[in-house]
Amino acid sequence: MPIGGREAAFPARERDGSEGGRPGIGAGAEPGEAPGRSQDRGREPLGLRPATVAATLLPWVSHGIGDGLADPADPTLPGGLMTVAALPRVGVSACLLGERVRWDGDHRLQPFAAGEAARVEWVPVCPEVGIGLGVPREPIQLVRLEGGMRLFGVVSKRDLTETMRHWADAKVRSLTDLDGFVLKHRSPSCGVSGARVAASLDDLREDGPYTRSGQGLFAETLRNLRPELAIAEETDLEGPDGRREFFDRVQAAFRRRTGSETP
Numbered sequence: 001m002p003i004g005g006r007e008a009a010f011p012a013r014e015r016d017g018s019e020g021g022r023p024g025i026g027a028g029a030e031p032g033e034a035p036g037r038s039q040d041r042g043r044e045p046l047g048l049r050p051a052t053v054a055a056t057l058l059p060w061v062s063h064g065i066g067d068g069l070a071d072p073a074d075p076t077l078p079g080g081l082m083t084v085a086a087l088p089r090v091g092v093s094a095c096l097l098g099e100r101v102r103w104d105g106d107h108r109l110q111p112f113a114a115g116e117a118a119r120v121e122w123v124p125v126c127p128e129v130g131i132g133l134g135v136p137r138e139p140i141q142l143v144r145l146e147g148g149m150r151l152f153g154v155v156s157k158r159d160l161t162e163t164m165r166h167w168a169d170a171k172v173r174s175l176t177d178l179d180g181f182v183l184k185h186r187s188p189s190c191g192v193s194g195a196r197v198a199a200s201l202d203d204l205r206e207d208g209p210y211t212r213s214g215q216g217l218f219a220e221t222l223r224n225l226r227p228e229l230a231i232a233e234e235t236d237l238e239g240p241d242g243r244r245e246f247f248d249r250v251q252a253a254f255r256r257r258t259g260s261e262t263p
């Protein structure tokens with residue numbers, strides 16, 4: 001049973017005020033995200049239908065270009081065995097690869113996901129699904145209390161802080177062979193920066209006041225446990241300079257880790 005068990009109470013079309021189809025203002029946004037930004041990134045980004053997205057990306061996700069593509073019996077290969085070049089392993093917020101794991105059932109597929117798919121092995125992670133929250137689900141939000149930053153369900157007011165911290169700690173420790181990580185900006189779980197923070201539980205409501213001063217709890221754990229790791233948010237990779245700088249760091253980390261050259 002997912003935490004809260006309230007998936008049916010938060011259908012996306014009720015939250016975005018439409019009767020289905022393409023979501024309207026706010027539907028695809030982080031809670032509180034600017035409407036224009038949300039509308040720019042609809043359910044079928046890059047003109048791809050969901051099946052096309054899956055067919056395009058899934059062969060590369062998690063196990064790299066070799067997974068599912070190699071035929072060990074291929075007689076054209078030496079000894080009949082496919083030799084698959086190792087690639088840098090890069091963790092990524094799963095919604096950025098086009099997986100529909102966001103609170104509203106949407107995704108945030110980014111151009112770099114396919115653009116870099118031949119050069120890295122994506123390792124998708126969704127902390128909110130990881131702790132057992134369903135899709136769709138109620139939005140969650142950080143609240144700054146006297147004892148420190150806490151994570152709550154916006155509607156249920158359920159405190160998810162310890163659950164998320166415990167899961168994030170175990171997950172990060174299990175991902176020992178990563179060369180980088182791309183995280184979702186503004187997420188209360190994945191965001192390095194810009195996540196909504198309420199000043200009190202009284203302010204914790206969908207139309208309540210907040211500041212964009214938070215770091216997601218998964219991102220915080222990742223940065224604490226792996227301070228040497230190359231980490232970027234998707235917004236850092238929108239321009240060619242930012243992409244080159246990040247993926248150069250990834251390739252360098254891969255060479256240090258394996259002592260090998262990359263394609």
Ligand code: SF4
Nearest residue numbers: 094095126184187190
């Ligand atoms: S928890 Fe992270 S990966 Fe999951 S939907 Fe939110 S931003 Fe995306």
